[in-house]
Amino acid sequence: MDRPIGGFRHQRFPFETLNLRMQVRSFLAETLKDRSPLRRADSWMGADPAFSRELGRRGWVGMTLPKRYGGQDASPWERYVVAEELLAAGAPVAAHWFADRQSGPLILRYGTETQRERYLPGICRGEIYFCIGMSEPNSGSDLASIRSRAVRDGDGWVLNGQKVWTTNAHIAHYMIGLFRTGDGANYQAHPRHAGLSQFLIDLKSPGVTIRPIVDLTGGRHFNEVYFDNVRLGPDALLGTEGKGWEQVTAELAFERSGPERFLSSIALLHTLIDAVGRRPDALQAREIGRLVARLNGLRQMSLAVTAELAAGKDPAWEASCVKDLGAVFEQELPEIAQAIFDEAPAIGGGSDHAQVLAALMQMAPSFSLRGGTREILRGIIARGLGLR
Template sequence: MSIEQFNYCEIPAAAEALRGQVREFLRENLADFPPLARADSWMGFDPEFSRKLAARGWVGMALPKQYGGADATPFERYVVIEELLAAGAPVSAHWFADRQSGPQILTYGSQQQRDFHLPAICRGERFFCIGMSEPGSGSDLASIKSRAVKQGDKWILNGQKVWTTNAHRAHYMIGLFRSSDSDSRHGGMSQFLIDLRLPGVTVRPIKDLTGSEHFNEVFFDNVELTADDIIGAEGQGWHQVTAELAVERSGPERFLSSMALLKTLIDVVGAAPDKLQAKEIGRLTARLVTLRQMSLAVTQQLQEGQNPAWAASCVKDLGSVFEQEIPELAQLLTDIAPTAQGGCDHALVLAHLMQQAPSFSLRGGTREILRGIIAKGLGLR
């Protein structure tokens, strides 16, 4: 692996042309959306907003037109989601279906699975969650223990997933299970499409420090699936999920989660910052520009059909550090104390993100796992 994976690249003009349309849409639909709500970033859940986006062709836009998509390029999708995230739009309802599940079904799913799921995703009507992490496994997916056992023409699922975002609101999960024994830690795994309404599925939300419920535990107790519910080839789950993670770890959501706070910080500092404020806000801005360019470089590799797992891990790791430092610096740069109620917009957003920020280095892979991938890519392990 090489630092040259982050060569400078520009967004093509055809993709950039979408930016004005998205901004106008956001002005019309989020005019009264308060800063505290924008602080939820891509965790804000609003099915009606998702359906409005879908009506504009901006959900599942990278999927083929025959399923309701737009055959959009990765850069066209990048422009749309960058604007949505920078504005703090509530995109969580459709997020995983748009970013991962739809493309995963398109690439590895059967024609029956594509015909059933993809049009509903593009209409903003079907929501997905991702079942990867387990208790005791964390981001080390090779150590998962949940099992899928084949019995005749059925698969029987048993086990548990944890930190599953939106499982309590999603219609379906794409879950990774051990489907056979293997001498390799990475072998014997398969992905399954799971209707979360099936008997034997139990979803338990996990409250975070703000009292919000985004993460979940999901239990499987003799859940019956049909032979048609496996995605891709049996035993190829590791290959499929690592390709999926390159997309999950490299987008602008990996460094824009604290944008609402950066905006309120700039507002309260105003046009005449002191030397420390000017220095630190300038430093944050420079890092933001750099992370954006790294993310665009990964997007270029994805458009070329590559699997940039190493580069994506770099974006995720550095992006999480950036997102978590913003609440710390915001406390240093002003005398405004965080408050959960009754304060100004900046105080409310600061309190919210101080409590949310610890989770930023959990979702999408812990820092330890990501740095292991980076070290391996650099030939250090």
Template structure:
């Protein structure tokens, strides 16, 4: 049991710490005019030009082989770039999913043709990906998906709907998880599923916006109606979708975005309480800092396991669950310590923005209930 939940220390990486200063200097110039409220967007900030500039510096696809447009740098160097971007509130959404999970998914399961076609453009910050997992009436229970790809001459015909598809309206390609086996072929809820590459400009794809409480348009409903996909769109093996998507989710659930989404508010809170905080404020902020330091250690360990080819799905679920708790706690503690009317306009704006977004932190990437079910199974409790 202990081996299931081990978080080994990542090895020292002097190159990563040397890179940190370079990244901070870059961001100090790039984000000089970016307001705290815009920085609070965290990894929801979409700026295609910024992503292309990162690609030009070699900061997307950092660990990928050079033959696919990557740079063969270490996982810890990549981690430094990620956490510095997130802590500074950089607009990374355009390339975020491609770099975090779609690229690694193709490296592990894609064909050589898929890799050569897509990965160099992803690493250059020129080709953007979204995730087609969730569905109406399925949510985080991916085993309940109903979207189906049916074999026809030369490929597949797809019918179904994907929900909460972040930035589908701004992306080029979606990796879609769906059913390919007939309902009577297997009693295994996880069997008979596959993954496909979907060009979002194809006829048969309709993208409809789902506006957030803030009025922002990040989420979408993607309707697939008699969509034809060629044989070359299949990722990995037919019927192997469940193990592939679980591997992909380990990348999605374990990164620093899982505990830095409300970091901009913590920065503003510390600015408001100043260098001589009350005892109550000092205890609260110290506690949050300790939580973030612990989560950072766990997250960096998962990055090391992923780089070593392990499948740390359980560890990633723990990082995601604990991280969402801290992200939501930052908002509540800030509100209690410094009410919006006492912190000034900038603080109040950041607090209001993250108060509206905080409920989603324990939904995206898997609900708290789903994650704790995964952890319980790992402990042999269910």
């Protein structure tokens, strides 16, 4: 085995984050006091630009970015506290979420100074939104098989191809997209991850078409994005040409390890506990206890990955564990809720619990798609454990 099984070590929040947590919790209690449980269930898939701008005004977007770009030079622990409180409260964070979580840090790490000055201040103000262009038709989470191409045209680039399952592309201003470049333009090239590069794409550019993929709830979170001879300037290349695989691998650790990977269904746990009340029977007490224990275990795993990221490490397999186990938890929660409490899901009426249960039942199938399918994640985990 190449490495010991021990990447998950117990972590405690630094004491100085306690005051920040209380500030965020107090702000959310007042701001979201009239927000229904059903709307809270949408959480990080629900967009509210005004709310995002208010978070930016308070310094709670782009927190870990340097102050010279509008950030707070905050630690990953401080950002985690804010993210956790927002998600636990069911706050509408979708507008700025990807820019805050991964696009900003990626631009800081790989971007030019011009790119940093152009994008990072707007991200920190909660005014510039990004989406992530990775998955493609017939590729899914197998990023090494993507076919969309970027070809040099003078000093710039021309993009052609298609991305799919692109969350919030319809509200985003920009995309960080992964494309084949140079000799790697043939998707059957060996190695398959050769010749991949990342680009900063203005989604209002001529030749970009965004089409919604409507989910079972009628929500428009996912999209198809088409590129038809989209012309980009030389400053659109993010990082180093041909190094996109290494860059996107680092990006995925941020995407797969955060609290959103196990808090997407937290509104249902809240309504379930309220519906059961203070006198649960033996089955209800046991199953709710198990759910809370699993939730705390996932949280601790996520904190361990945060510690690895804070130390400058690349915890790819640990992050994959959090994402895989988190999706299992989120998808099982509606089933367990139905098994221990006799109330049918309801759409357009009924109790808070019945409405949230119906919404989560319809959303849950997508939880094991976003951020990487279960099969891909378990392949990464197996390699990390030296099993393949």
